[in-house]
Amino acid sequence: MASPLDEYSRKRDFTATPEPRGARLPHQQSAQVLHYVIQKHAARQLHYDFRLELDGTLKSWAVPKGPCLDPKVKRLAVQVEDHPLDYAAFEGRIPEGHYGAGEVIVWDRGTWAPLDDPRAGYAQGRLKFELQGEKLSGIWNLVRTAMVGKKAQWFLIKSRDEQARDLDAFDILDAQPGSVLSDHSLTPREPVPTLAATTQRPSRRRSLEPVQSGAGGALVGEMPQQLSPQLATLVERQPEGNWRYEIKFDGYRLLTRIRGEDVRLFTRTGQDWTARMPELVQALADLGLESAWLDGEILVENPDGQASFQHLQNAFEQDKSEAIHYYLFDLPYLNGVDLRQVALEERRAALSTVLTGHPDSRLRFSQDFDENPEHLLGSACQMKFEGLIGKRCGSPYTSRRSTDWIKLKCRQRQEFVIVGYTEPQGARAGFGALLLGLHEAHSGQLRYAGKVGTGFREQSLRSLHAGLAPLRRKTPAIVNPPRGIEARGVHWLTPERVCEVAYAEMTRDGVVRHAVFQGLREDKPAEAVTGEGLQRLGNIAISAAGSSGTKQPAALQSSATARVQTTGTGQLKITHPQRIIDPVSGITKLELAEYYARIAPWALPWLEGRPVALVRGPAGIAGELFFQRHADKQAIPQLTLLDPAFDPDHAPLMVIDSPEALVGAAQMGTLELHTWNARLPNLEKPDRFILDLDPDPELPWGRMIEATQLTQTLLDELGLVSFLKTSGGRGMHVIVPLSRRQGWASVKTFTQAIAQHMANLMPERFTAVAGPRNRIGKVFIDYLRNSRGASTVSPYSARAREGLPVSVPIHRYELATLAGANTWDVRNLLPRLERLGQDDPWATLPGIRQSISVAMRKRLARKT
Numbered sequence: 001m002a003s004p005l006d007e008y009s010r011k012r013d014f015t016a017t018p019e020p021r022g023a024r025l026p027h028q029q030s031a032q033v034l035h036y037v038i039q040k041h042a043a044r045q046l047h048y049d050f051r052l053e054l055d056g057t058l059k060s061w062a063v064p065k066g067p068c069l070d071p072k073v074k075r076l077a078v079q080v081e082d083h084p085l086d087y088a089a090f091e092g093r094i095p096e097g098h099y100g101a102g103e104v105i106v107w108d109r110g111t112w113a114p115l116d117d118p119r120a121g122y123a124q125g126r127l128k129f130e131l132q133g134e135k136l137s138g139i140w141n142l143v144r145t146a147m148v149g150k151k152a153q154w155f156l157i158k159s160r161d162e163q164a165r166d167l168d169a170f171d172i173l174d175a176q177p178g179s180v181l182s183d184h185s186l187t188p189r190e191p192v193p194t195l196a197a198t199t200q201r202p203s204r205r206r207s208l209e210p211v212q213s214g215a216g217g218a219l220v221g222e223m224p225q226q227l228s229p230q231l232a233t234l235v236e237r238q239p240e241g242n243w244r245y246e247i248k249f250d251g252y253r254l255l256t257r258i259r260g261e262d263v264r265l266f267t268r269t270g271q272d273w274t275a276r277m278p279e280l281v282q283a284l285a286d287l288g289l290e291s292a293w294l295d296g297e298i299l300v301e302n303p304d305g306q307a308s309f310q311h312l313q314n315a316f317e318q319d320k321s322e323a324i325h326y327y328l329f330d331l332p333y334l335n336g337v338d339l340r341q342v343a344l345e346e347r348r349a350a351l352s353t354v355l356t357g358h359p360d361s362r363l364r365f366s367q368d369f370d371e372n373p374e375h376l377l378g379s380a381c382q383m384k385f386e387g388l389i390g391k392r393c394g395s396p397y398t399s400r401r402s403t404d405w406i407k408l409k410c411r412q413r414q415e416f417v418i419v420g421y422t423e424p425q426g427a428r429a430g431f432g433a434l435l436l437g438l439h440e441a442h443s444g445q446l447r448y449a450g451k452v453g454t455g456f457r458e459q460s461l462r463s464l465h466a467g468l469a470p471l472r473r474k475t476p477a478i479v480n481p482p483r484g485i486e487a488r489g490v491h492w493l494t495p496e497r498v499c500e501v502a503y504a505e506m507t508r509d510g511v512v513r514h515a516v517f518q519g520l521r522e523d524k525p526a527e528a529v530t531g532e533g534l535q536r537l538g539n540i541a542i543s544a545a546g547s548s549g550t551k552q553p554a555a556l557q558s559s560a561t562a563r564v565q566t567t568g569t570g571q572l573k574i575t576h577p578q579r580i581i582d583p584v585s586g587i588t589k590l591e592l593a594e595y596y597a598r599i600a601p602w603a604l605p606w607l608e609g610r611p612v613a614l615v616r617g618p619a620g621i622a623g624e625l626f627f628q629r630h631a632d633k634q635a636i637p638q639l640t641l642l643d644p645a646f647d648p649d650h651a652p653l654m655v656i657d658s659p660e661a662l663v664g665a666a667q668m669g670t671l672e673l674h675t676w677n678a679r680l681p682n683l684e685k686p687d688r689f690i691l692d693l694d695p696d697p698e699l700p701w702g703r704m705i706e707a708t709q710l711t712q713t714l715l716d717e718l719g720l721v722s723f724l725k726t727s728g729g730r731g732m733h734v735i736v737p738l739s740r741r742q743g744w745a746s747v748k749t750f751t752q753a754i755a756q757h758m759a760n761l762m763p764e765r766f767t768a769v770a771g772p773r774n775r776i777g778k779v780f781i782d783y784l785r786n787s788r789g790a791s792t793v794s795p796y797s798a799r800a801r802e803g804l805p806v807s808v809p810i811h812r813y814e815l816a817t818l819a820g821a822n823t824w825d826v827r828n829l830l831p832r833l834e835r836l837g838q839d840d841p842w843a844t845l846p847g848i849r850q851s852i853s854v855a856m857r858k859r860l861a862r863k864t
Contacts, residue, residue, distance in 0.1 A: 004057050007081040011099040015290065016260040018092045018225045022084030033698055033777040036112040036131060037088040038067065040179075043102035050077060050156060052112055052129070054122065057082040063156055067136060070167035071160040077142060079152040091181055092225045095262050105179035108135040110700040111777060113764060115139070125154070134180040134700045135172060138163030180700075217341030217396065223291050223333050228399035229255055229268050230295075230330070232389055232407045233586060238373040239406065242393040244344070245376050246368045248386040248407060249327055251299030251312055252523050256284055258292040267523040279322045283360040290335045294351070295397075296328035296366065312519070328355065329366035329389075332397045340397040347397065373408065381410035401586040413518070414438075416449055417526045418497045419478050421468060423489040429458060430465035436512065437478050437495060439530045444831040448478045449510055452501050455517030464520070468493055495526050562590050564597050564663050572637060572663045581620040581671070584802045587826060592798065593666040595826040600659040602833060603796035605846075607662070609679035611642065611653040613791045614665060615672035621800045625671070629789075630654065637664035646683055647789075655680070671800040674791035677747075678740075683788075685740035686747050690792050691754065692782035694731045696775045701820055707765060707779040708732045708815055714758065718856045721848050723841070726821040728799035728807040731779075733792060737848040744788040750852050753860040755781035795842070798826050808832075811841045 003009075005022050014021050037058070039049040048066040051058035061077035068075050088109060094101045110133025114121065121127045125144025131137055139159035147153045158164055165172075253268040263281045265273045274281060280298070300312040300323050312324070331351040332340050339347050348368070355365045368391070369376055377388050387409040395404035420435035433453030437446045456464070471493040478495075481487060498521040503512040562577035577590035596603070613629045630651035631641050638660035641652040656662055656673065665673070677686040691711060695704050708724065711734050715722045723735045738747070755768035758781055767778045774780070785792045798804045805822035806829050824832060 004082045005084055008083055013098060017094050017098050019090060020084055020086045034112050035088060036110060037106060038108040040105050040107040041102060043100055048107060051083060053085060054118055058085060058087055061154060066173045067156060068167055069158050069165040069172055071158050071164050073167055074155040074157050077154040077156040079154060091179060106181045108133045109180055110134060132703050134702050135176050219338040220336055221338050227255055227293050227332060229253060230398050230405055231401040232405035233401055233403050234407045238390060243390045244368040244370055244393060245373050245388045245390050246329060246366050247380060248389045249297040249299050250386050251297045254296060254298045256294040258284060258289050269523060277324060280324060280326055280362055283362045286360060287354060287358060293333040294328055295330035295332060296326050298324050298326050300324055325362055325364055327364050327366045330397060343394045344391055345393060377408050386410060400584045402583060403580055413500060413502050415498050415500050415521050415524060415529045417446060417495045417529050418493060418499055419495050420490045420492045430461035435490060444828060445479045446477055446495055447510060448480050448482060450512040450515060452515035452517045471496060498524050498526050498529055564593050572660060572667060574667050582802060582804050583622055587804050592826060593663050596662045596666045597659060598830060599796050600662050606795045607675060608657040610675040612656050613674040614670045615800055616669045617671045617800055618669035625800055636661060636668050671798055673794045673797040675794045676791055677786060682740055684743060686738060686744060687740050688735055688737045689747050689751050689786045691734040691751060692731060692785050692792060694780045694782050696777055697730060704732060705815055720850060723845050724812060724815060725795055725807055725809040728805040728822055729801060730821055732821060737845050739849050739851045741851050748786045750857060751783035751786045755783045757860055809841045
């Protein structure tokens with residue numbers, strides 16, 4: 001029986017192209033929400049592919065000039081073959097020599113709603129529909145023409161509505177050229193030659209028994225187009241358990257993707273370095289693999305046979321890539337089988353089989369050892385290696401920093417941002433020393449970290465100086481530049497370049513001593529360089545102590561503690577400070593406690609006097625989470641307990657009204673803080689109501705912005721001033737302050753009327769009924785937060801989600817440009833608050849005096 005995707009499949013070789021074969025995505029099982037996507041495609045000619053979901057496929061048109069918001073402009077749309085639904089998420093390069101060769105990005109995506117019968121309209125050649133996307137919205141038309149050609153030719157036309165724009169005044173293609181999924185933007189360019197153009201395909205294809213025999217966790221499936229590496233966590237001593245240890249090489253991390261004849265080399269940040277190492281590409285092609293992801297480290301050995309980062313730099317500078325060796329240590333994917341959930345030992349056994357008998361010495365297997373790690377580390381340091389990498393036996397491959405992989409270092413090494421240089425002295429050429437900077441891990445500020453003036457060769461001095469000179473600027477980019485004689489003769493630089501430095505120690509002020517330059521790091525962006533493993537905490541005092549009171553390393557010691565100095569006068573002990581709260585970001589319990597200590601001046605005004613409910617997760621977000629509304633036997637330091645009469649038959653309600661209580665909550669495993677809509681002394685009269693706008697997860701963010709704007713517009717019409725904050729998840733919270741005159745039932749009834757009115761007025765956009773089925777393609781206006789005892793996440797509270805995002809108050813004017821409800825997290829929020837200064841988005845909220853009037857209720861009743 002013919003399939004609508006037969007033509008799509010016939011045109012593609014899925015062993016070579018990264019395009020999907022045609023599997024359905026889970027959310028696409030429901031026909032209640034129809035999706036659309038527009039992909040920008042730099043093939044022989046740049047064009048836009050317009051695709052509408054209908055009857056289980058994406059009906060597709062190639063639009064050479066792209067969509068236009070001007071109703072007077074008709075854009076030709078040439079109908080092409082149906083595409084599978086999961087093509088809507090495809091971004092990547094289709095290899096040369098294959099159908100549609102070139103780069104593809106997702107330019108826009110969202111949902112579409114036909115205004116008439118879509119099947120009849122499609123058959124008759126006239127479709128009218130509404131788009132709700134990240135970039136496009138409003139009413140559109142697809143009209144089939146009578147023009148004769150090999151393929152049906154249609155016109156894509158914008159209807160005249162509020163979203164229409166004159167092309168002379170605004171061209172959305174120029175204004176918003178990039179992807180809505182990534183930071184990519186396409187322009188027409190010459191195709192990049194593939195390996196097939198310069199090498200012969202191996203006649204042999206390897207069959208690997210360790211994988212094909214069905215290793216536990218192995219899954220047959222499409223190879224991922226992109227792969228982020230698993231990263232190791234820096235520790236000070238080896239943990240308990242069953243571990244294998246490898247040498248930590250002094251080189252660049254490199255991931256290899258093999259797809260038939262196309263071999264690609266990527267840095268850990270996704271930069272394509274294929275063209276820089278043609279000999280290595282050839283060696284990998286000669287492995288004879290059909291498809292694979294390989295993980296390893298490239299390095300160059302010095303004359304003594306030791307890995308040298310400086311020699312690796314020289315190899316790139318002098319175009320001598322043939323000296324590079326590739327030490328491979330993991331195999332996440334092989335010949336159609338996803339191995340990421342396979343145990344470490346089995347993945348490495350398969351990798352060993354791949355490399356066994358391969359004649360090219362550039363490819364080497366990274367051996368591991370199960371000996372005493374202290375002895376191994378001592379030997380590695382004596383041999384002048386960087387240290388050891390430990391990997392937990394039985395662990396999967398996860399594309400993030402993980403405690404299943406650890407680093408034990410022989411000496412202090414660190415990447416630094418180059419922020420300036422000094423004039424050379426005597427006969428020295430180029431410059432005297434480089435000035436270094438590190439981003440403060442919590443505030444994001446770039447701070448001075450000392451100088452490095454040794455470790456340079458004369459050639460590197462000249463070439464490095466030439467590369468830095470165009471970055472000169474008049475003022476320092478660091479917040480604490482050196483003064484006096486230290487600043488004399490300094491040329492400040494835009495902080496874009498990164499170098500690696502070895503040093504003896506770092507002072508309490510965060511300045512390196514006895515630094516030696518190791519080389520530039522071209523594989524890391526400057527904004528990602530922070531002090532790994534360094535406690536650089538600004539005005540928060542940290543001390544590590546064991547139970548005996550003697551100073552000990554804090555990392556990975558279950559008995560170790562740390563102390564956090566709050567903005568008050570207290571200093572609180574944090575137990576298990578290095579416990580990982582979020583495995584994805586690597587955020588620790590100590591880091592979360594520090595966040596709450598620093599955020600206290602902003603957070604406490606919205607906590608004081610309000611009963612608080614805590615979301616606690618002693619084992620982090622991956623462990624069990626529980627909701628605590630009342631005090632228990634494990635008292636939080638400095639917590640205020642209310643009179644039991646406020647909530648009879650229960651333990652006392654809790655209030656957090658001091659920095660010590662806020663940090664104490666974090667010490668007891670608290671992740672989230674939720675508060676009532678009433679405060680002391682009268683908990684029976686709410687002083688605000690909250691509308692929690694909770695969207696269908698499949699809706700584009702643009703729909704969430706629109707829903708928030710529409711809700712605030714209704715409140716404006718009713719005469720109520722409202723304020724906004726992000727939820728830290730997917731939705732937005734609209735807050736309306738009230739004078740305390742009415743009780744809970746009255747306020748809840750009013751908010752229910754608002755939700756019902758919005759749902760009646762725009763049933764295609766809103767629902768007032770809870771439950772996932774009721775909000776498909778819609779935004780649920782949750783008014784249930786306005787009952788006595790109900791609570792909503794408090795401003796500046798972290799959320800128990802990946803990355804620990806934060807619920808953040810925003811100005812109303814910021815909404816239109818907001819990238820998402822989880823834009824800020826515990827690591828990047830403080831720089832925003834420092835920029836705002838006194839410009840608090842909620843500064844006027846406490847002074848608002850307004851009430852729900854009889855007239856407002858009548859207006860809603862008439863509207864509803």
